[in-house]
Amino acid sequence: xxxxxxxxxxxxxxxxxxxxxxxxxxxxxxxxxxxxxxxxxxxxxxxxxxxxxxxxxxxxxxxxxxxxxxxxxxxxxxxxxxxxxxxxxxxxxxxxxxxxxxxxxxxxxxxxxxxxxxxxxxxxxxxxxxxxxxxxxxxxxxxxxxxxxxxxxxxxxxxxxxxxxxxxxxxxxxxxxxxxxxxxxxxxxxxxxxxxxxxxxxxxxxxxxxxxxxxxxxxxxxxxxxxxxxxxxxxxxxxxxxxxxxxxxxxxxxxxxxxxxxxxxxxxxxxxxxxxxxxxxxxxxxxxxxxxxxxxxxxxxxxxxxxxxxxxxxxxxxxxxxxxxxxx
Amino acid sequence: xxxxxxxxxxxxxxxxxxxxxxxxxxxxxxxxxxxxxxxxxxxxxxxxxxxxxxxxxxxxxxxxxxxxxxxxxxxxxxxxxxxxxxxxxxxxxxxxxxxxxxxxxxxxxxxxxxxxxxxxxxxxxxxxxxxxxxxxxxxxxxxxxxxxxxxxxxxxxxxxxxxxxxxxxx
Numbered sequence: 001x002x003x004x005x006x007x008x009x010x011x012x013x014x015x016x017x018x019x020x021x022x023x024x025x026x027x028x029x030x031x032x033x034x035x036x037x038x039x040x041x042x043x044x045x046x047x048x049x050x051x052x053x054x055x056x057x058x059x060x061x062x063x064x065x066x067x068x069x070x071x072x073x074x075x076x077x078x079x080x081x082x083x084x085x086x087x088x089x090x091x092x093x094x095x096x097x098x099x100x101x102x103x104x105x106x107x108x109x110x111x112x113x114x115x116x117x118x119x120x121x122x123x124x125x126x127x128x129x130x131x132x133x134x135x136x137x138x139x140x141x142x143x144x145x146x147x148x149x150x151x152x153x154x155x156x157x158x159x160x161x162x163x164x165x166x167x168x169x170x171x172x173x174x175x176x177x178x179x180x181x182x183x184x185x186x187x188x189x190x191x192x193x194x195x196x197x198x199x200x201x202x203x204x205x206x207x208x209x210x211x212x213x214x215x216x217x218x219x220x221x222x223x224x225x226x227x228x229x230x231x232x233x234x235x236x237x238x239x240x241x242x243x244x245x246x247x248x249x250x251x252x253x254x255x256x257x258x259x260x261x262x263x264x265x266x267x268x269x270x271x272x273x274x275x276x277x278x279x280x281x282x283x284x285x286x287x288x289x290x291x292x293x294x295x296x297x298x299x300x301x302x303x304x305x306x307x308x309x310x311x312x313x314x315x316x317x318x319x320x321x322x323x324x325x326x327x328x
Numbered sequence: 329x330x331x332x333x334x335x336x337x338x339x340x341x342x343x344x345x346x347x348x349x350x351x352x353x354x355x356x357x358x359x360x361x362x363x364x365x366x367x368x369x370x371x372x373x374x375x376x377x378x379x380x381x382x383x384x385x386x387x388x389x390x391x392x393x394x395x396x397x398x399x400x401x402x403x404x405x406x407x408x409x410x411x412x413x414x415x416x417x418x419x420x421x422x423x424x425x426x427x428x429x430x431x432x433x434x435x436x437x438x439x440x441x442x443x444x445x446x447x448x449x450x451x452x453x454x455x456x457x458x459x460x461x462x463x464x465x466x467x468x469x470x471x472x473x474x475x476x477x478x479x480x481x482x483x484x485x486x487x488x489x490x491x492x493x494x495x496x497x498x
Contacts, residue, residue: 027404030406031402034389034406037389043443045442046392046393046442047393048393049397309392309397309402312397312398313398313401314401
């Protein structure tokens with residue numbers, strides 16, 4: 001059993017979308033749908049986590065991600081503490097654990113963790129006190145589950161149920177924790193076909209075994225796609241000669257209006273941001289009518305509210321009856 | 329679980345009649361009906377038809393305003409609140425299937441006020457049962473029941489609506 005689920009199958013931490021049961025993934029999206037309604041009201045706040053404390057523990061800077069987690073926590077009436085940690089000061093594991101003990105002693109209820117090392121969020125989840133939850137906000141190349149969930153949520157809102165959809169993920173799959181989490185979330189939710197489009201040098205070995213179709217030719221991969229998910233080219237993670245140049249990358253894998261014509265006429269274009277304009281995406285596509293990039297940002301708040309409210313909820317009674325049958 | 333021999337159409341008729349009287353006594357002409365998910369929303373729809381009320385029915389999801397999140401968590405099937413008209417200074421008829429502890433109504437009142445400041449709020453329920461834990465009483469109830477403490481009265485539906493009695497799972 002993974003560290004994420006308790007023996008009753010309830011979500012206690014969110015570390016990865018890998019292995020999450022379909023009903024749990026669906027429940028997160030449904031709950032986010034309900035929070036979207038809250039965000040449309042004049043009072044954009046509910047008292048659900050009043051008196052609880054959520055710590056944003058960022059070992060790798062990311063103002064955007066941290067801001068949406070912070071806003072999500074505030075919309076739930078939780079108290080929020082932002083801690084940015086220079087990686088060097090916690091290079092020794094014992095320093096990290098010492099820091100956790102100190103934060104736990106201040107009665108914190110959840111840690112939102114971003115770290116440059118794969119596995120950092122799980123390590124913290126295995127070492128926190130009982131009753132404290134960990135939400136992974138990105139760890140190395142491993143996972144970025146809330147990004148993948150907000151992407152799935154955005155797709156469902158625009159295109160309906162995922163079963164009949166063909167979804168193409170384009171770009172630097174190799175270095176992308178986002179891509180990995182997207183693949184697990186989309187397949188876990190029953191997406192019809194998930195394609196990855198990238199040069200061989202930017203594909204992890206044996207990626208086919210995850211259940212995706214692999215394309216090196218972008219035009220072939222985009223054919224008939226309902227959703228085109230672009231990835232950010234990770235300059236900071238590119239080492240060695242994996243790519244000749246950004247210009248060459250754009251000419252082969254950049255999304256232009258012309259290329260998009262090969263996809264489904266109503267295909268939507270997504271990107272986790274921030275966009276490298278002219279590297280992954282033609283600015284006319286990024287700002288064009290098919291782009292739902294800013295919707296993704298908005299949806300990110302509702303999805304993070306859903307995750308926080310589920311992991312911080314008590315054990316409760318397991319819901320057993322279908323929705324239409326019981327009033328409660 | 330056992331079926332309860334409570335005739336729902338009859339209960340709805342008597343709630344509608346009592347509501348009409350109550351509204352008249354208070355000089356309210358056009359209340360906004362707001363039903364609490366899920367059973368209250370069904371009852372609100374049925375009442376809306378019987379009262380021939382004009383403003384569209386609103387629905388409230390109270391899961392985010394409950395007081396038992398830390399112990400019981402969030403229920404799996406959370407729905408969305410829909411309040412299609414402004415409540416500002418308007419009379420609101422809050423509708424639920426059963427009033428028991430009063431905690432759902434407390435949560436619903438808080439959720440309602442996130443949409444504005446209603447002029448007044450009335451509460452109508454199909455069934456008022458024993459077990460109140462808060463000082464909240466309905467203005468209109470279709471029936472009043474005394475049930476054993478461990479039993480829960482649930483409305484099932486939407487078609488047909490019927491009451492069932494269930495033992496506590498805890």
